[in-house]
Amino acid sequence: MRDAGNVLERLERWYAAQCNEDWEHTYGVKIDTLDNPGWSFKVDLTDTYLLGRSFEKVQEGQNDDHADFLYWEVKDRQFVGYCPPHRLREVISIFLSWAEGPPAR
Template identity: 25%
Template structure:
């Protein structure tokens, strides 16, 4: 499944008449240049998890960071990382769901 299809399905499955009126999913640009993805996970399997900011930097044009804090998934990366950041969110959701099932 393509990442945009997966994100759309994830969003649809989490809409409950209230959650979608909050922050939902925000994708913005950074001025360095880059991307910032913020996803409200307050009503999801990630709600009870906090992950401190992890920065992976291989150079000015090759970096990304991720955290879960205050029930928000936040990932940022260089200008070529938007698809990667969305896939990172998907991987995180799937890992947490596997942990919760164990």
């Protein structure tokens, strides 16, 4: 589970870097459960350096049993990701790789 701690530490650092005594009062990071079952992961991009940065939508594994679906995109000024119960770290890692990486040219 070392990887899980690393992902969480990276998310903590990213979140703390956005907090400027204003952003955190209106925006933030939200992790919630889905009823199919799974997770939703949403990050408000408003007033961050990520707003306007390109990001490609990905949708994988949408089938009748929803057992191994993955979905993420930037929509309505948010990074949004949805995944099954065992893949939350993966969606958070995808966000962080994009957020910590250089802007696309």
